Amino acid sequence: MKTGSAFFLSGAMALAAVTFAGTANAADTAPNDVAFNEMQVSESLTGMPGDPAAGADAFKNRKLGNCLACHTTTAMESELFHGNVGPDLDGAGSRWTEAQLRAIVVDAKQVFGPDSRMPGFYSLHVGKNVAEKFHGKTILSAQDVENIVAFLVTLKDE
Amino acid sequence: MKTRLTIISLAGGIALGCFAGLAHADPVDDTLEIDGQPMITRAPAPEGHPFDEVLSGWLFREAETRAVEADSFQNPGMLEVERAAEIWSTPEGTAGKSCETCHGDVSESMKGVGAHYPKWDKDANRPINIELQIDKCRTEQMGAEPYKFDAKDQKAMTALIKNQSLGEPMSVDLSQGDMQSWWDRGKDTYYTRTGQLNLSCSNCHEDSMGNMIRADHLSQGQVNGFPTYRLKQSALVSLHNRFRGCIRDTRAEFPKAFSDELMALEVYVTWRGTGLSVETPAVRQ
Numbered sequence: 001m002k003t004g005s006a007f008f009l010s011g012a013m014a015l016a017a018v019t020f021a022g023t024a025n026a027a028d029t030a031p032n033d034v035a036f037n038e039m040q041v042s043e044s045l046t047g048m049p050g051d052p053a054a055g056a057d058a059f060k061n062r063k064l065g066n067c068l069a070c071h072t073t074t075a076m077e078s079e080l081f082h083g084n085v086g087p088d089l090d091g092a093g094s095r096w097t098e099a100q101l102r103a104i105v106v107d108a109k110q111v112f113g114p115d116s117r118m119p120g121f122y123s124l125h126v127g128k129n130v131a132e133k134f135h136g137k138t139i140l141s142a143q144d145v146e147n148i149v150a151f152l153v154t155l156k157d158e
Numbered sequence: 159m160k161t162r163l164t165i166i167s168l169a170g171g172i173a174l175g176c177f178a179g180l181a182h183a184d185p186v187d188d189t190l191e192i193d194g195q196p197m198i199t200r201a202p203a204p205e206g207h208p209f210d211e212v213l214s215g216w217l218f219r220e221a222e223t224r225a226v227e228a229d230s231f232q233n234p235g236m237l238e239v240e241r242a243a244e245i246w247s248t249p250e251g252t253a254g255k256s257c258e259t260c261h262g263d264v265s266e267s268m269k270g271v272g273a274h275y276p277k278w279d280k281d282a283n284r285p286i287n288i289e290l291q292i293d294k295c296r297t298e299q300m301g302a303e304p305y306k307f308d309a310k311d312q313k314a315m316t317a318l319i320k321n322q323s324l325g326e327p328m329s330v331d332l333s334q335g336d337m338q339s340w341w342d343r344g345k346d347t348y349y350t351r352t353g354q355l356n357l358s359c360s361n362c363h364e365d366s367m368g369n370m371i372r373a374d375h376l377s378q379g380q381v382n383g384f385p386t387y388r389l390k391q392s393a394l395v396s397l398h399n400r401f402r403g404c405i406r407d408t409r410a411e412f413p414k415a416f417s418d419e420l421m422a423l424e425v426y427v428t429w430r431g432t433g434l435s436v437e438t439p440a441v442r443q
Contacts, residue, residue, distance in 0.1 A: 062372075069372040081373040085366045117365060119355045127351035127358075129410040134354040 028142035031106075031124050039111045040099035045122065045142035055151030058144045065121065065140060065148055075155060086118060091157040101152045105145050121145060184368055185217035185377075186224070192437070193230050195325050201433030208364055209378070214434050218368075218377035219442065223389070227441035235317060235387030235439025238310075238394050242318035245311055251302030260299060265322055272320035273328050273436050276425050278335030285340050285425050288316045289396070290416060307415040313394040317385045320438035327433045328382055330425060337425065344426025347419060353408030359427075362404075379404070380431040381424070383440020390443055397424060 029045045044050070058064040060079050068076060070085035073092075092101065104111050107125065108118035120126070121140040140148070190197040199214035216224060230236045246264050249256045261267040276285035279294075286294070292315050293304035305312035332338050348359045362371065363379035370376070384397040398415040401423060405412040413419040 066372075081370075083369065083371045085369045085371055085376075117357065117361045119357070125356070127353045127356040127408060127410060129352050130354050131406070131409050131411050134409050137354070139354060 025142065031122055031138050034106055034122065036103060036107075036110050039103055040097065041102040041106055042099040044146055045102070045106070046146050048146065050143075050146030050148070050150030052147070052150040052154050055144075055147035055149065058140070058148050059151055064144055067148070070118070073155060089152070089155055091155060093153045093155040094157040096152075098149060098153050102145065102149045105140075105148055105152075121148075185213050186221075188217070188224070190214070190216055190224070190228060190437075192228055192324060197325055197435040197437055198327055198433060199435070201327065204429065204432045207430065207432075208360075209367075212380065212431055212434055213378050214431075214437065215377040215380050215383055215442070216437060216440060218375045223441055223443050226389070227437065233387060233439065233441055234389075234392070235385075235394055235441065236321075238314040238387075239318050239321050239439065242311070242314035245315060246318065249300075251296065251300035253299065253301040255300050257295065260295070264318065268319050268322040270323050270326050272438070273323040273326040274330065276330060276421065276428065278331075278337050280335065283335075284418065285335075285337060285421055287397075287416075287421065287424055288319050289398075292316065292319070308396055308399055310393075313385045313396050316396065317394055317439045320384070320436055323436040324438070325435045327435060328428060329432050330428050332429070340422045340425045341429060343418075344422035344424070347423050348426055351408075352405055353410030355408045357408045359404065359423075378430070379427065380434060381427050382431050382434040383437040383442075385438060386440045386442045388442050394439060395442070 025046065027047055029043065034041055034045065035043065056075070059067045060076055062069075067089075068079060068082050070083045071087070071089050072082040072084055073089040075090075076082065096104070100111070104118070105121050107120035107123035108116045109120060109123075109125065112118065119139060122138045122142065122145050124136065124138065126134075190199050197214070197216075199216055201212050203209050203212050216227060219227075226232045226234075243264060245257075247256050247258045249259070257264070272288055275291070276287045277291075278284075279286040279290075281294075282290075289305070289312055292312070296302040297304055305315075330337070332341055351358045351361070359379060362376055366376050367378055368376065381397055384400070385394040386400075387393070388395050396415075398420050401420055402412040402415065
């Protein structure tokens with residue numbers, strides 16, 4: 001981890017995150033079973049509504065979504081270090097429906113196409129040579145995804 | 159040498175001076191002179207390159223970091239270069255020779271040399287970089303052990319040799335041996351998405367060049383400053399260490415240092431920086 005630029009996780013943190021994502025709940029929809037319909041995922045992955053406050057935490061947490069690595073949003077103004085690899089997310093909850101936001105977070109490439117730089121956070125369509133400790137794991141758990149989606153829905157235009 | 163003390167306060171300033179939110183999204187419009195010697199930090203890209211212009215990583219760093227690199231008395235990497243100049247003259251190994259025994263004054267014999275690696279090596283039948291050339295001299299000429307990857311002396315000696323090309327434009331000769339096929343292989347690697355995050359070198363250093371990724375300002379990922387001095391680690395960082403760090407950050411297994419895969423990547427990425435001045439040891443946060 002020496003020269004790593006640390007925009008994503010440190011080794012130890014990564015392990016912690018995987019333990020979370022790894023302990024999938026039996027009631028959760030498995031990553032390969034998520035149904036995409038016209039770039040939407042209408043069903044909650046957990047069968048339950050997400051918690052927007054927990055979603056805000058997972059959004060900024062480098063161990064979880066680390067969405068701030070690539071996105072800005074005024075809702076996170078107090079946080080240092082917003083990236084701008086992706087678009088600003090102000091108003092994302094007005095531009096997109098909940099089902100579309102879920103599809104974007106689960107597997108952005110299903111919505112934006114295969115060239116998208118946004119990782120699939122609940123997808124097993126990954127790159128080559130995935131590190132052993134991440135084999136067969138998703139970046140986020142179904143619960144994290146639902147929480148983040150619940151947070152994104154609150155990002156309404158004024 | 160007294161000026162070097164200022165580095166401590168400078169590094170502190172950098173930590174405090176971190177930007178909140180978005181800042182400095184573009185490479186700066188500035189010119190670099192190191193001790194008054196002009197560096198080429200922008201050069202027309204070679205044919206077949208995805209960019210029109212290749213840009214040194216220096217243009218993407220914070221003002222304080224840039225200033226440290228511009229003054230070799232403040233650049234702590236130069237202490238390692240000076241230390242390596244002593245190693246250069248110190249006999250090692252069973253043959254009782256030093257580098258100087260064969261090559262004489264480093265500033266004469268090594269001038270311009272480091273700007274044109276990796277080079278085709280007939281004996282090994284593959285390209286080698288400065289690190290492996292040093293190891294070749296150590297084992298074949300001096301009867302010494304090769305350096306362990308990232309040994310302090312390996313980084314210092316590599317920096318010493320590259321520093322003798324300070325300002326010299328980088329170029330690799332792809333007509334030597336089988337260099338072209340190694341370039342091809344390196345290019346494949348550059349565009350291959352790896353890891354759980356499913357990102358390639360090009361996703362960050364080509365598609366997102368100039369963007370911020372959290373606190374990091376994404377440059378073109380050029381190699382012209384390596385080994386670089388990292389203020390955060392207070393140490394020189396080798397190129398293959400940097401490659402491995404970037405690959406690891408995609409949550410992928412990373413190849414061994416000096417493996418065929420990373421050597422091919424070095425050939426290709428060095429070509430991507432054709433025309434940029436060698437800035438070794440460049441300064442990074």
